[in-house]
Amino acid sequence: MLKLKINNLTMAFGGIIAVSNVSMAVEEGLIAGLIGPNGAGKTTLFNVMTGMYSPTSGTISYKLRGKDIAGNKLKPYQITKCGISRTFQNIRLFKDMTVLDNVRLAFHDNIKCGVMSSILRLPSFYSEEERIYKEATELLNVFKLADKKNEFARNLPYGEQRRLEIARALAAKPEILLLDEPAAGMNPNETKQLMGLIKWVRDKYKLTIILIEHDMSLVMNICEKVFVLDYGQLIAEGAPKEVQKNKKVIEAYLGGKDYVKA
Amino acid sequence: MQQLLQQLVNGISLGSTYALIALGYTMVYGIINLINFAHGDIYMVGAYVGFALTTFFHMDFISSLIISMVVCAILGVIIEKVAYKPIRNSTRIAALITAISVSLFLEYGMMYFVKAETRTFPNVLPDWKFKIFGGVIINVRDIYIIVVTVLLMVLLQYVIHRTKVGKAMRAVSLDAEAAQLMGIDVNRTISYTFAIGSALAGAAGVLVGVYYNTIDPLMGIMPGLKAFVAAVIGGIGIIPGAMFGGFFLGITETMVSANGGALYKDAVAFAILIIILIVKPNGLLGKNVKEKV
Amino acid sequence: MGSLAKMSKKRYRGGILKLFNKKNIISLAVILAVYFIVQFFISNGSINDYIFTNVVLIGINIILALGLNLITGFTGQFSLGHAGFMSIGAYICAIVTAKLGLPFAIGIILAAISAAVIGFLIGLPTLRLKGDYLAIATLGFGEIIKNIFFNIDYVGGASGFNDIPFYTNWTWLYFSVVLTVVVVNNFIKSYAGRACIAIREDETAAEAMGVNTTNYKILAFVIGAFFAGIAGALYANYICLLKPDSFGFLKSIDILVIVVFGGMGSITGSIFGAIALTVISAFLQSFPELRMVIYSLILFFIMIYRPQGLMGTKEFSLGFLKKRGGLNAKAQDK
Numbered sequence: 001m002l003k004l005k006i007n008n009l010t011m012a013f014g015g016i017i018a019v020s021n022v023s024m025a026v027e028e029g030l031i032a033g034l035i036g037p038n039g040a041g042k043t044t045l046f047n048v049m050t051g052m053y054s055p056t057s058g059t060i061s062y063k064l065r066g067k068d069i070a071g072n073k074l075k076p077y078q079i080t081k082c083g084i085s086r087t088f089q090n091i092r093l094f095k096d097m098t099v100l101d102n103v104r105l106a107f108h109d110n111i112k113c114g115v116m117s118s119i120l121r122l123p124s125f126y127s128e129e130e131r132i133y134k135e136a137t138e139l140l141n142v143f144k145l146a147d148k149k150n151e152f153a154r155n156l157p158y159g160e161q162r163r164l165e166i167a168r169a170l171a172a173k174p175e176i177l178l179l180d181e182p183a184a185g186m187n188p189n190e191t192k193q194l195m196g197l198i199k200w201v202r203d204k205y206k207l208t209i210i211l212i213e214h215d216m217s218l219v220m221n222i223c224e225k226v227f228v229l230d231y232g233q234l235i236a237e238g239a240p241k242e243v244q245k246n247k248k249v250i251e252a253y254l255g256g257k258d259y260v261k262a
Numbered sequence: 263m264q265q266l267l268q269q270l271v272n273g274i275s276l277g278s279t280y281a282l283i284a285l286g287y288t289m290v291y292g293i294i295n296l297i298n299f300a301h302g303d304i305y306m307v308g309a310y311v312g313f314a315l316t317t318f319f320h321m322d323f324i325s326s327l328i329i330s331m332v333v334c335a336i337l338g339v340i341i342e343k344v345a346y347k348p349i350r351n352s353t354r355i356a357a358l359i360t361a362i363s364v365s366l367f368l369e370y371g372m373m374y375f376v377k378a379e380t381r382t383f384p385n386v387l388p389d390w391k392f393k394i395f396g397g398v399i400i401n402v403r404d405i406y407i408i409v410v411t412v413l414l415m416v417l418l419q420y421v422i423h424r425t426k427v428g429k430a431m432r433a434v435s436l437d438a439e440a441a442q443l444m445g446i447d448v449n450r451t452i453s454y455t456f457a458i459g460s461a462l463a464g465a466a467g468v469l470v471g472v473y474y475n476t477i478d479p480l481m482g483i484m485p486g487l488k489a490f491v492a493a494v495i496g497g498i499g500i501i502p503g504a505m506f507g508g509f510f511l512g513i514t515e516t517m518v519s520a521n522g523g524a525l526y527k528d529a530v531a532f533a534i535l536i537i538i539l540i541v542k543p544n545g546l547l548g549k550n551v552k553e554k555v
Numbered sequence: 556m557g558s559l560a561k562m563s564k565k566r567y568r569g570g571i572l573k574l575f576n577k578k579n580i581i582s583l584a585v586i587l588a589v590y591f592i593v594q595f596f597i598s599n600g601s602i603n604d605y606i607f608t609n610v611v612l613i614g615i616n617i618i619l620a621l622g623l624n625l626i627t628g629f630t631g632q633f634s635l636g637h638a639g640f641m642s643i644g645a646y647i648c649a650i651v652t653a654k655l656g657l658p659f660a661i662g663i664i665l666a667a668i669s670a671a672v673i674g675f676l677i678g679l680p681t682l683r684l685k686g687d688y689l690a691i692a693t694l695g696f697g698e699i700i701k702n703i704f705f706n707i708d709y710v711g712g713a714s715g716f717n718d719i720p721f722y723t724n725w726t727w728l729y730f731s732v733v734l735t736v737v738v739v740n741n742f743i744k745s746y747a748g749r750a751c752i753a754i755r756e757d758e759t760a761a762e763a764m765g766v767n768t769t770n771y772k773i774l775a776f777v778i779g780a781f782f783a784g785i786a787g788a789l790y791a792n793y794i795c796l797l798k799p800d801s802f803g804f805l806k807s808i809d810i811l812v813i814v815v816f817g818g819m820g821s822i823t824g825s826i827f828g829a830i831a832l833t834v835i836s837a838f839l840q841s842f843p844e845l846r847m848v849i850y851s852l853i854l855f856f857i858m859i860y861r862p863q864g865l866m867g868t869k870e871f872s873l874g875f876l877k878k879r880g881g882l883n884a885k886a887q888d889k
Contacts, residue, residue, distance in 0.1 A: 132746070
């Protein structure tokens with residue numbers, strides 16, 4: 001079943017065409033990779049998919065929580081509530097909030113108590129807070145961040161900040177998870193752990209994951225399908241091994257020479 | 263028709279002041295992305311310097327104008343170095359609060375030393391009026407204001423487009439890092455920007471002093487805010503925009519005043535500001551570019 | 556449904572009993588104790604008019620500062636027109652009590668609601684602006700409100716609104732302050748409050764995590780305006796004379812200085828800041844220009860050397876007196 005379908009998507013900023021006539025389809029449960037040289041339009045594509053930009057032309061449709069949803073005109077927070085969540089290329093945690101609060105913030109579904117009952121401290125407030133607290137702590141346990149839950153996010157080491165961002169994204173209860181360069185700045189060991197984590201998260205929470213990455217070892221290892229962007233256009237798609245051998249892809253990255261084996 | 267022309271004349275005179283002050287706002291915003299709240303008070307200082315020179319040193323108009331501009335230029339550079347440079351990398355709120363604090367310091371510092379009463383400028387400009395088009399009264403002072411303003415604007419355009427300093431200013435306002443990599447001394451360029459902008463504000467102060475004759479320590483608040491509105495109307499960061507905005511606001515305000523809205527002229531200026539910010543935040547002369555996040 | 560969504564179907568206990576925990580009962584006791592102690596001193600005449608006036612001003616400033624702190628400190632929306640909301644509250648309450656002869660309670664309620672409604676109307680278009688532009692737009696609205704009141708003869712116009720009945724006493728003042736503190740505190744320590752703080756931290760990320768940022772910004776703005784309205788009402792029926800000039804840009808700056816001084820993002824900071832700066836103002840009453848010069852220097856040095864103000868984003872905690880937690884618990888157990 002298709003989880004995401006993008007048709008002829010174009011995103012232009014004035015004269016700059018960041019994404020050009022891209023069509024993609026991602027099946028449910030897949031871990032898909034979105035790769036390409038810097039400036040190819042990958043993050044822009046994510047931004048369009050999450051509603052931060054309105055596409056210049058083309059359509060996006062998702063199948064979330066059983067429903068078909070058109071992603072063109074929705075605002076980011078609406079798209080997130082439908083079931084998509086993301087992390088950012090440059091970590092965008094809430095630095096002056098605690099680890100716990102960062103995660104708690106993303107629990108926006110079914111907040112049964114409104115602002116008034118929060119202010120009046122009605123029973124529903126306490127039960128909701130307890131529920132959110134328990135769920136957030138569970139999630140932090142999964143990501144081995146529970147012992148730091150009262151630490152301010154800015155005090156965490158880099159690797160843990162990246163994990164926290166993923167945990168926070170999961171708190172939004174997505175069915176599609178977009179990861180923007182999750183392994184950036186990690187050493188090979190950390191990357192290996194991340195690979196295990198991503199696979200495990202996909203299996204446990206039954207997600208569809210799309211990730212942007214430059215680290216080819218990660219892409220080759222865990223992506224089941226790879227899409228390649230260059231200058232805003234989709235130049236190849238398929239299984240990792242096929243894409244790796246694709247001439248156009250090699251040229252895009254290196255300008256014609258052989259790429260070092262991942 | 264005659265009334266319209268009269269309002270036009272008055273509006274252009276008023277607009278000249280706004281335009282001169284607005285230029286300083288727009289130049290500073292263009293280069294360091296800061297709304298210099300204290301800018302209106304530099305205009306006030308310019309007026310007081312002009313007052314001191316004409317009253318105590320019995321100088322003529324041109325000399326006091328020039329000296330006042332120089333003094334304001336220096337003041338602007340000092341303010342930049344002392345107050346704005348340290349917070350260049352702080353949050354926007356911090357920068358704005360700092361600018362507000364400088365503004366308050368100038369206003370109330372001046373008030374503390376010279377007391378709050380208004381002072382009167384001596385008559386350094388002739389006060390001849392003559393009629394044109396059968397009924398429209400133009401004061402020779404209007405002509406002085408407009409001529410001086412236009413001259414200064416032409417001078418500014420020359421500096422911006424034909425000198426190295428101007429080129430550096432344009433470069434830094436587009437991309438400070440790249441400008442630095444090209445060998446431009448960013449700090450010095452910023453200082454020049456403040457100097458020029460402040461000099462123009464000082465000129466406006468002297469012009470207003472000789473035209474309206476009265477000055478007081480809080481005279482910079484309203485014109486300062488309105489000049490900011492003018493800069494936004496034209497497109498903040500765009501120099502011709504500040505000129506356009508200044509005249510536009512001056513004429514609009516005069517027309518509103520003359521047609522029964524005199525009590526609300528301040529509110530009208532702010533209403534225009536809010537409308538522009540909501541409908542066309544890049545200003546009437548600005549471009550509509552979508553920002554890449 | 557994804558397996559994450561299934562997690563939240565478990566049942567969690569709430570209960571009215573949670574409200575009556577140890578912390579809240581102690582707080583309530585302290586609040587009532589302070590009230591009765593001060594009321595006692597007022598009744599036996601130990602507190603003269605001058606001191607009481609300053610107490611009233613402190614109370615009003617606390618309410619104003621907390622409202623502005625919610626908007627600017629916690630939610631990161633720079634508002635320079637807060638005095639405008641105060642003036643709406645003041646004038647509405649004055650009209651209700653002086654012209655319509657209705658009781659103070661109705662005056663305060665109408666004042667707060669009017670200010671909140673205006674806050675909503677102003678917030679709707681302006682809160683989509685960012686940073687500097689938002690600041691200037693709110694400043695503009697504040698000036699427009701002042702201009703309008705200046706020109707309405709029904710409320711006295713330029714010469715001011717006289718003969719407002721004197722209704723503000725310790726009871727009204729104290730419980731208004733307590734209400735403000737409790738509401739702001741409860742708001743901040745809830746999902747809505749966390750959403751607002753997240754908006755301050757990184758609006759784009761907050762939006763991406765499902766927060767309807769527009770709604771929360773407007774909500775914070777409206778709540779802040781609501782309390783500014785209450786403060787205005789208390790002011791009107793204490794000073795008994797209103798001049799539109801008292802509610803301009805300068806008054807907004809006064810409140811801003813308190814918030815910045817106390818710490819943007821700290822409730823106790825705003826309380827301390829209000830006390831400190833009202834006292835300083837009282838001492839400098841005879842030197843209004845000097846007072847503003849000192850204010851400007853305070854602002855300046857705080858921005859350069861300690862931009863987080865007195866308390867930063869932390870709250871004052873009596874944690875060192877107990878083993879854990881305190882009257883205002885810190886990062887844990889919000």
